Every structure is written in structure tokens, then in C-alpha cells.
Amino acid sequence: MTRTNWAGNLTYQARDLHRAADIAQVQEIVAGARKLRVLGSRHSFSAIADCSDAQLSLEQMNRVIALDAGASRVRVEGGIRYGDLAPALQARGLALANLASLPHISVVGAAATATHGSGSETGNLATAVTAMDIVNASGDVVRLSREADGDSFAGAAVGLGALGPVVGLTLEVEPTYDVRQTVYAGLSHDVLATEFEAIFASAKSVSVFTDWRGPDANALWRKERVTSDTPAPLSEAFGATAARHAMHPLPGGAAGDCTEQLGRAGPWHERLPHFRMEFTPSNGAEIQAEFFVPREEAARAIAALRPHGERLAPILMISEIRTIAGDDLWLSPAHRGPQVAFHFTFHRDWEAIRAVLPAIEASLAPFGALPHWGKVTTMAPDRIARHFPRLEAFRDLARSFDPEGKFRNDFLDRMVFGTA
Numbered sequence: 541m542t543r544t545n546w547a548g549n550l551t552y553q554a555r556d557l558h559r560a561a562d563i564a565q566v567q568e569i570v571a572g573a574r575k576l577r578v579l580g581s582r583h584s585f586s587a588i589a590d591c592s593d594a595q596l597s598l599e600q601m602n603r604v605i606a607l608d609a610g611a612s613r614v615r616v617e618g619g620i621r622y623g624d625l626a627p628a629l630q631a632r633g634l635a636l637a638n639l640a641s642l643p644h645i646s647v648v649g650a651a652a653t654a655t656h657g658s659g660s661e662t663g664n665l666a667t668a669v670t671a672m673d674i675v676n677a678s679g680d681v682v683r684l685s686r687e688a689d690g691d692s693f694a695g696a697a698v699g700l701g702a703l704g705p706v707v708g709l710t711l712e713v714e715p716t717y718d719v720r721q722t723v724y725a726g727l728s729h730d731v732l733a734t735e736f737e738a739i740f741a742s743a744k745s746v747s748v749f750t751d752w753r754g755p756d757a758n759a760l761w762r763k764e765r766v767t768s769d770t771p772a773p774l775s776e777a778f779g780a781t782a783a784r785h786a787m788h789p790l791p792g793g794a795a796g797d798c799t800e801q802l803g804r805a806g807p808w809h810e811r812l813p814h815f816r817m818e819f820t821p822s823n824g825a826e827i828q829a830e831f832f833v834p835r836e837e838a839a840r841a842i843a844a845l846r847p848h849g850e851r852l853a854p855i856l857m858i859s860e861i862r863t864i865a866g867d868d869l870w871l872s873p874a875h876r877g878p879q880v881a882f883h884f885t886f887h888r889d890w891e892a893i894r895a896v897l898p899a900i901e902a903s904l905a906p907f908g909a910l911p912h913w914g915k916v917t918t919m920a921p922d923r924i925a926r927h928f929p930r931l932e933a934f935r936d937l938a939r940s941f942d943p944e945g946k947f948r949n950d951f952l953d954r955m956v957f958g959t960a
């Protein structure tokens with residue numbers, strides 16, 4: 541039976557799909573495997589999770605193992621999704637610092653590719669990880685923690701699945717908080733460029749959606765952290781006007797699929813993602829690309845992208861602009877400092893996308909653009925490698941877990957090891 545990723549743009553080559561319900565089963569499967577890649581919730585558009593031989597799903601390992609509110613830590617199994625974890629945290633009065641656009645993705649899969657939400661002061665989702673239990677190629681469980689293993693932990697956190705199955709993960713949590721979400725229409729592209737920092741610092745999490753055409757962006761989404769005495773939401777922000785009805789990021793999309801807007805406060809996990817957990821898209825019929833640029837280049841990068849609007853129109857559903865705080869994780873694009881991310885949701889037409897991506901990448905190249913590990917790119921691996929000074933150290937770390945390359949696939953050989 542053929543199996544595909546969530547969006548259906550990729551048919552997995554792996555012949556076998558193993559399933560494990562506990563650590564002992566993972567160890568047994570690893571011991572018997574020739575080549576093996578762990579499959580998360582299949583949301584990557586790149587071939588990062590594919591394998592020439594076998595994949596392993598930890599879907600059944602989806603429990604919260606331990607919650608220590610005093611230490612601000614939660615320990616989870618390696619297959620849990622944010623949509624399962626977040627309500628469990630909320631029920632105990634706890635929260636995560638941020639979430640991505642949808643709650644359906646797995647926590648380990650998100651960390652493995654430096655998946656992010658938006659927030660000028662908030663790191664990507666891997667920055668919440670404080671410890672990982674990894675089954676190495678010999679089948680032994682190795683624990684790495686931020687406290688005990690500093691440097692190699694910083695290498696493993698955005699691990700691209702190269703070190704072996706992550707069977708347990710510890711995350712930093714904080715007391716729960718409320719967020720309200722307001723969407724504004726009529727933000728001009730000129731104001732976006734000139735007031736970029738102020739716009740993105742104006743709320744906990746800010747997204748700008750645009751098709752790059754015309755004088756105005758499509759929408760400004762502000763997700764503000766609130767308490768009971770926070771004043772009412774602004775009816776105007778940066779020259780844009782608060783919408784009177786709920787909106788979808790895609791023009792004409794069903795707003796009912798989105799988390800609550802109109803400035804109504806609610807728990808963090810029901811506002812930070814754009815989409816509701818109950819809304820499960822049957823099929824994405826889309827392909828995503830995303831490029832990270834150091835934040836000080838935001839205005840120049842926006843100016844470089846605007847001329848692409850008309851050419852992109854036939855294949856672009858929407859672009860989203862977000863910010864991410866700097867971090868110290870070797871394979872995170874934000875190891876260079878604060879980033880702005882330019883995201884593109886395209887119709888699922890790879891040939892048409894392949895024809896326009898090089899031009900977008902060339903326009904962003906002067907600013908040191910890096911692609912998202914889980915999305916598509918036509919950038920040459922050596923150009924990407926140049927921006928990761930700890931890449932050789934990462935290769936050594938991966939070899940120490942997996943000397944024979946059991947967990948390597950074509951994607952890693954090409955993008956990380958430079959051997960394909």
C-alpha cells in the first residue's frame with residue numbers, strides 16, 4: 541500500500557511501517573533494522589522523514605509521563621501531539637510558551653525541524669525542550685539534558701531524526717495564561733516594512749498574511765497575552781482596522797476552522813494556533829516553503845519579495861510573515877539571532893513551484909536566507925551548510941549515536957552529510 545505525507549505531495553519510499561507501543565518495542569525494532577526513520581505526524585513537505593527501508597511510528601506512545609508544576613517541567617512520550625498535550629497542561633493550570641499554526645503536529649517532530657510559531661520574544665518550539673531520551677543505533681536509551689549536557693544537547697534538540705528515535709521528551713512549562721486574538725485589515729506593505737519591529741513587538745504573537753500584490757497586506761493577526769485588567773483591544777493598529785467578523789488566513793476560507801478571534805480572551809492553546817484541533821483537514825492539497833532571514837534585514841527582504849507578487853499569483857494561496865527569537869541550537873536557523881520567517885503556502889503543483897522558488901531564493905540570498913527543514917526548497921545544500929557553523933560538530937554527534945548510518949536517509953545524506 542502506498543503511504544504519503546499529510547499534504548500528499550510525497551509518497552514515502554519506505555517499504556515497511558513499524559509501530560511501537562513502548563520503549564522495549566522501539567529497542568527491538570531498532571536492533572532488527574537495517575535503515576530506519578521515525579515518522580511523526582507526517583506534516584513535513586520535505587523528504588526528511590522518508591527512508592529507503594523502514595519507518596517507525598510512535599503514534600501509540602502519546603502519554604504525558606509526569607508533570608512537575610513545581611519544577612515547571614512536563615515529561616511526555618515520543619509520539620504525543622500538541623493537541624493532546626496542551627489540554628492536559630491547561631487542566632493543571634500550566635502552559636507552553638508558544639505553539640505553531642496548528643495543534644495536529646507531533647511535539648518531537650516539531651522540535652526535530654525547529655518548527656516555530658510567531659513571537660519576537662519567543663524561541664522556536666525546540667527551545668522549550670530540556671531533556672530527551674533517545675534510542676541509539678545499538679538500542680540503548682541515552683538521556684541528554686540541557687543542564688547536564690549543555691553543548692551536545694544544543695546539537696541534539698533540532699536533531700532532524702538523525703540520532704535515533706526520541707522516546708521521551710521533557711519540556712519547560714509555565715503558569716497558564718489567556719490570549720486574545722484580533723485580526724486587522726488594511727495594513728500597508730510600506731508601513732509593514734518601516735514599522736516592522738514595532739508591529740511584531742506589539743503582541744505576544746503576530747502574523748502578517750499577504751499575497752504580495754497591491755499596496756496592502758491581506759491581514760495583520762495580533763495575539764495578545766491578557767489579564768482581567770488589560771484594556772479593550774485596539775480598533776486600529778498601524779493604520780489597519782479591526783475586522784468585525786472572524787477571518788481565515790486564506791481569502792474565502794471557512795473562519796469556523798480557525799481559533800476564536802474578535803478580541804475574545806481565552807486559554808493560550810485555543811488562541812495561539814490559527815486552527816482548531818477539532819478541524820482535521822482531510823487533505824492539504826498544498827505545498828509549503830519557508831525561509832528565515834536575520835530580523836534586521838526584514839525591511840530589505842520585504843522590498844525584495846514584493847516584486848514577485850504578480851508572478852506568484854497563479855500558484856500562491858498565501859504568504860505568512862512571523863518572527864522568532866534567537867537561540868543556541870546548532871541546527872536552528874535562529875542560532876544566528878532573531879529571525880523573520882517568510883512562509884509560502886502554494887497550490888500542490890510541484891512543477892510550477894519549482895519554476896518560481898529559485899527566484900524567491902535568489903531574492904532572499906543576499907540576506908543569508910535559510911530554508912525550513914520540513915518544507916521544500918531548491919537551495920543547494922552547500923549554500924545552506926555555510927550558515928551552520930556547527931554542522932561538522934552535528935555530523936560527529938550523529939555518528940556517535942549512529943556510527944553505521946542506520947538512521948540516515950537521502951535527505952540527511954544530501955542536506956547534512958554532503959555525501960549524496
Ligand SMILES: Cc1cc2nc3c(=O)[nH]c(=O)nc-3n(C[C@H](O)[C@H](O)[C@H](O)COP(=O)(O)OP(=O)(O)OC[C@H]3O[C@@H](n4cnc5c(N)ncnc54)[C@H](O)[C@@H]3O)c2cc1C
Pocket residue numbers: 546547577578579580581582583584585588589598618619640641642645646647648649650651652653654655656657700701702704705706707824828912913914915
Ligand atoms: C498544515 C501545516 C502547517 C504547518 N505549520 C507550521 C508552523 O506553523 N510552523 C512551522 O515552523 N512549521 C509548520 N509546519 C511544518 C511542520 O511543523 C514540520 O514539518 C514538522 O517537522 C512536522 O512534524 P511531524 O510530527 O509531522 O513530523 P514528520 O514530518 O513526520 O517528521 C519530521 C522529522 O521529525 C523526525 N521525528 C518525528 N518524530 C520523531 C521521534 N519520536 N524521534 C526522532 N525523530 C522524530 C522525523 O524523523 C523527521 O526527521 C506545518 C506543516 C503543515 C502540513
